Amino acid sequence: MDTRLTPREQLLLAEIEHHLRRSDPRLDRRLDRPSGPVARLAHRPGPLVAAVALLATVTAAGALWAGAGGSHPLPAVLLAAAAALLCVLALRRLARLRLG
16 A cells, blocks of 8 residues: 655645644644654554563463452453553554554
8 A cells, every 4th residue: 555645635735734834823833843752652663562562461460360369359450451452552553553
């Protein structure tokens, strides 16, 4: 799948951006500001892969702890569910990255 813009689409996008910059000066400052370290980190596959591995491990550990009848099973189940949800979100983000 090719996601490059055609010259006409680039022109339309430039016109929309110009209109938005003219209508709201705060947006102009926001568009000119470089992205922060968290945003730059989210666009790299390495940290996302590490996050997925860590969250999958925490999910398994919480599920095993609750299944083995350890003390305080409810927090373990909640931790496993939250880690699984975050793992899914990280995997979705990783799937959206263009590698190559």
